[in-house]
Amino acid sequence: MASNEFRPETILAADIGTATTRVSLFDVVEGAFRYVASGEAPSTVTAPYSDASEGLRHALLELQAVTGRTMLNDAARLIVPVSDEGHGCDVFVASSSAGPAVRTVLVGLLPDVSLKSARRLAESSYLTILETVSLVDRRRPEQQMDAILKARPDVVIVAGGTDGGASSAVLSLAEVVGLACFRLPQEPRVRLLFTGNSALKDRINELLGNLALVSAAPNVRPELAHEALDGPRAELAQILQELRASQIGGLRDLAHYAGGSLLPTAQAEGQVIRFLSKIAGSANGILSVNVGSAATSIAAAFSGELFLTVAPDLGVGVNAANTLAEAPSDQFTRWVPAPLTAADVRAFGLERSLHPHTLPVEVDDLHREQALARQALRGALRRAQAHWPKTLPGTRGDLLPHFDLIIGGGAALSHAPSPGAAALMLLDALQPTGVADLLLDRSHLLAALGAAAYANPMAAVQVLESGALLRLGIAISALGSARDGEVVCTAKLVDDGGQETTLTVKAGTLEVLPLPLGQRGQLTLKPRSGIDLGFGPGRGQTFTVDSGGAVGIIVDARGRPLVFPREPAARAERVHQWIFKLTGQ
């Protein structure tokens, strides 16, 4: 290695959300990267600022206050690289999920082939699909064109044709797109991503280059049976970055500081999840969920393959009303112990959307807020699962397949008043099966680490290994039929000191074996006949738990899908019991 090679030792990561701007500092301590501290401030991407810089400056000032390390110089510019006095950072990386809905039109040959891949590509980012056009579309070309015009797209994604495959059909559709682009306002011009038959790139550019801002990506469907999302996703991230920079002040400067790259937050998180899945080497998956004010993202990786889904219309703030409108109101009210009418639910959703930055003050309102997070997660999960392979370990109907690790993030989870409350939200919303470690991303590090991984892949590994994410504990979920109150399994924990705790877990309940963070224990699980704890029906197991967690070992015997008593008072009491069991309140 050349002696003068630049080896960054301090990485500053910024994430600009719709509601909150966060900065996180990573530094080398004893030869390895460690998470140092974070700062956060309300985002300033909306009016009256419409400029991300102000929120970033406030977040940096908070970071300065926490660390005592000066990040901005007298001209309020970021100090890069680290000064002789130890101020600033060596590398700055950035991600963002902020911005208005990205109106998107998908164009592809066949709904089950190229259009399906284009949809998966779009749904892995902050795009709102408003219209699709394909070969099987029975509308006349001018009607297809009018449909595109009505959608007023910011982005058009054109897919179709395997490499070396169909070309004339793709060009016919491109002509329709061209007519629409001709009639769309020329300022700002629509952005078009071509991700079809690679042989047509030049022809598409000739046809549409004067009418739209055309980008070409590798074919999203190079072969009929092969989908390749990575290349198109990287190009789409670039398009999104350009679009956001044109919509929100300060983002262009931010990207410039970050070496020209401003990753979509979900993509940055997905990067880490994919990596963790690769090094885990397990057949089970790794899952990360993030509930934001405007969007909810789900990143699942199986054997190193990433499945990233963003629900840009589901969130706990700006999109609260959408989240609640997606399902009948009783789906929401079942999580809340206090009685609520459908009118109460509608008013709550509207008020949350209109005042997305506000916080619950009373316990009942907190329950509503957390129920909203559950609904956003469940809605996003439904969409995500549609893209997952059907042959994963533990797959049964609509239930979640087995995940070794589940990471929760987003303000509703990370700012929960207790680790138990965060764990309960994850369990309720995701309803995991088998045995899963639960982690909480309290400081929104996943996106920061994903962005940092581009500058220094080892940084992400070392920070994660240092325990920067809060370990909530282990969730063991019981599957199988049992009547309410029947014993489902016993769990015995022997800690390193030899202390033994035994639990009898009944159907309809969840129980916790306390095992603090960093403490090891020997856990023995014995299910009743027909009950599956992740080892097969009726099979028990004894294994070592390397570390407990802020909550401990949770045995969830509430059924999958969760079963609620029908009678309202009984339901309320049951939900109260679950909350009390995990939060003590």
Added chain:
Amino acid sequence: MAYIPPTSHVTLLATLRRERSLPVPGEIIVSVGQRVEAADVVGRAENAEYHRLLDLSRLLGVPKDKVGTHLLRQEGDSVKKGEPLAQRQGALGLGRRSVPSPVDGRLVLFDEGKALLAAVTVVELRAGLPGMVVSLAPGRSLLIETTGALLEGLWGNGREDFSVLRMLSASPEAALDEAELELSLRGAIVAAGWLADARPLQKLTEVGVRGLILGGAPAGLVPELQAVTFPVLITDRFGVPGFTQPVYNLLAGNSGREVWLNAHPADRFAGTRPEAILPLPVGGELPPPPVEGEPLQEGKRVRVLRGPDAGRVGTLIGLSDRPVPLPNGLRTQVAAIALDETRGTRPTITAPFANLELLE
């Protein structure tokens, strides 16, 4: 560190500028410095309702590259439905073929033997509010400056109108009473603290009001409020009756004056909110524009947006410098507020910073 909350304007007098934009590029027909009234047409544009694509080559029976010689209209020409677009004379003048326009509109493109026609309607942009044109973006938009009172609301049904304001509520909480809706309110923009149910909406339509300003309404009425043909503005909260006192004072104090009710929904990124502007003349120097983006600090007027004291208004008397626990266990910074009107024995309350908006 300064905390900057959102600001809602309940401003008695300010200099206000509002952009008026055409939905599609067209023509702005006023000039900078010109005085405009609310009903004045200030711009026009052609809006394409739909398009028709004609294969003239096939319809005329001539090769693509020869179609141009048969065209009777050029790109950009307007066309009437039934008028010939292209015509081919047969041999010896026999067998003439003509292709009529299927739409009233415009020939927008001719290429490769095909013609793209747009069926257009003319949309007119009205000033909306009286004032002076202070700048233009030719073909797209203009900026109108006026002076007056500004009331920023919470929710709007996407419509707008300009007329005389009539406050119907004798107190901030009073509900709209169907029995009070007389024909004398025809053409007025009416205000009331609360709409309990949808029944008065039919009567308001029959009477012919041109707008409705409400302090609150049940969230379940949103579909009905969206369906009415006049603009509706909710100023304070869903599900809770009444105007907050400053809002009521502004509206009641200006009852009988003209108001521009712009009930277009809030767009956080564009920086627009549903609002009511009451143009007021000023003599001499223009008043300052509304204050934006001020930090929380003692002495500021605030409205509580969430929690047990939601909707209450007061003055900040203290700010915590570190997070404190809330009744539900969350920890956050809070402010102490001296309420305008005390209820029981609580002249002051605390509320999280995040649950406050400045009233300016």
